[in-house]
Amino acid sequence: MSLDAYIAGLPKAELHLHIEGSLEPELMFELAQRNGVAIPFDSVEAVRAAYDFSNLQDFLDIYYAGANVLLTRRDFEDLAFAYFRRAAADNVRHAEIFFDPQTHTDRGVPFGVVAEGLIAGMDRAKAELGVTSGLILSFLRHLSEAEAFATLEMARPYLHHFVGVGLDSSEVGHPPSKFQRVFAAARELGLKLCAHAGEEGPPAYVHEALDLLHIDRMDHGNRSMEDEALVERLVAEQMTLTVCPLSNLKLCVVKDLKDHPVPEMLRRGLHVTLNSDDPAYFGGYVNENYRQLAAAVGLTREQVTQMARNSFEGSFMSEAEKAARVAEVEAYAAS
Numbered sequence: 047m048s049l050d051a052y053i054a055g056l057p058k059a060e061l062h063l064h065i066e067g068s069l070e071p072e073l074m075f076e077l078a079q080r081n082g083v084a085i086p087f088d089s090v091e092a093v094r095a096a097y098d099f100s101n102l103q104d105f106l107d108i109y110y111a112g113a114n115v116l117l118t119r120r121d122f123e124d125l126a127f128a129y130f131r132r133a134a135a136d137n138v139r140h141a142e143i144f145f146d147p148q149t150h151t152d153r154g155v156p157f158g159v160v161a162e163g164l165i166a167g168m169d170r171a172k173a174e175l176g177v178t179s180g181l182i183l184s185f186l187r188h189l190s191e192a193e194a195f196a197t198l199e200m201a202r203p204y205l206h207h208f209v210g211v212g213l214d215s216s217e218v219g220h221p222p223s224k225f226q227r228v229f230a231a232a233r234e235l236g237l238k239l240c241a242h243a244g245e246e247g248p249p250a251y252v253h254e255a256l257d258l259l260h261i262d263r264m265d266h267g268n269r270s271m272e273d274e275a276l277v278e279r280l281v282a283e284q285m286t287l288t289v290c291p292l293s294n295l296k297l298c299v300v301k302d303l304k305d306h307p308v309p310e311m312l313r314r315g316l317h318v319t320l321n322s323d324d325p326a327y328f329g330g331y332v333n334e335n336y337r338q339l340a341a342a343v344g345l346t347r348e349q350v351t352q353m354a355r356n357s358f359e360g361s362f363m364s365e366a367e368k369a370a371r372v373a374e375v376e377a378y379a380a381s
């Protein structure tokens with residue numbers, strides 16, 4: 047069996063996926079029409095042509111504008127179910143997905159419309175596709191601490207639907223320390239904690255995410271590789287890193303996939319997982335991330351299997367559930 051075919055059939059979890067970043071241009075047009083929202087493009091091809099970014103902020107500007115077509119509960123359900131259907135085709139068996147409530151509440155869309163729509167899509171994914179999932183409420187770090195607290199307050203009626211909180215958007219200039227108290231409050235509520243760190247920001251931000259936010263999982267983490275002691279610490283703490291190769295390429299975090307740090311991360315014993323981040327914008331769902339990275343850096347079947355194992359072990363499922371899912375990976379690898 048070719049490595050590509052092996053990747054296609056490998057059971058895996060996706061742990062770093064922004065649901066708003068799975069909005070394909072076709073659905074963007076459909077929702078724009080359904081809701082009577084104007085978009086600054088006249089064709090699906092024109093939208094795709096605009097997806098040429100030189101850094102994170104370039105992308106975020108377009109990503110937040112794209113989200114304007116999402117208005118109703120049904121829009122959020124359709125968005126989520128479209129992602130799960132596509133992920134299921136990649137043999138994603140479990141996904142922990144981020145959503146950015148502030149992107150919607152700041153436009154006047156009620157928190158409940160967003161949350162209930164996404165939860166309906168997740169319920170359908172479990173019933174119709176057998177894909178399980180968890181929802182992670184992500185704070186926009188370019189906004190204030192007070193706004194993050196207000197968002198956490200809005201989330202209260204839905205808390206039992208969330209597995210954790212996250213921290214995303216413009217990294218440089220918005221260090222984890224800004225959200226130390228919000229994260230402490232989220233932990234008090236029983237939520238797991240994730241944060242984007244070391245995507246564009248320096249290793250000092252990764253240290254802050256560990257020391258001040260006390261994260262359970264790290265999103266990206268690429269720039270940790272610049273700090274030897276930090277790498278050793280992440281290995282010792284068995285911290286899961288949700289790495290996103292095609293995102294890194296599209297946002298110029300790496301110049302070429304051949305330069306991607308994943309092989310070195312694996313060699314050092316870091317708990318790396320591969321993920322698609324914003325697949326509608328970065329040109330590939332999770333299997334495409336595995337395939338293109340494997341082709342560029344020459345991953346072995348063992349390395350690919352290890353990252354699938356890591357994806358279940360690094361999830362927020364129960365220990366029993368994780369063990370059952372890892373056993374499916376082992377059975378596939380042995381078959």
Ligand code: HPA
Nearest residue numbers: 064214215216242323324
């Ligand atoms: O890759 C990302 N980084 C930061 N914020 C984001 N919001 C969506 N995707 C990203």
Ligand SMILES: [Zn+2]
Nearest residue numbers: 064214242323
């Ligand atoms: Zn991300």
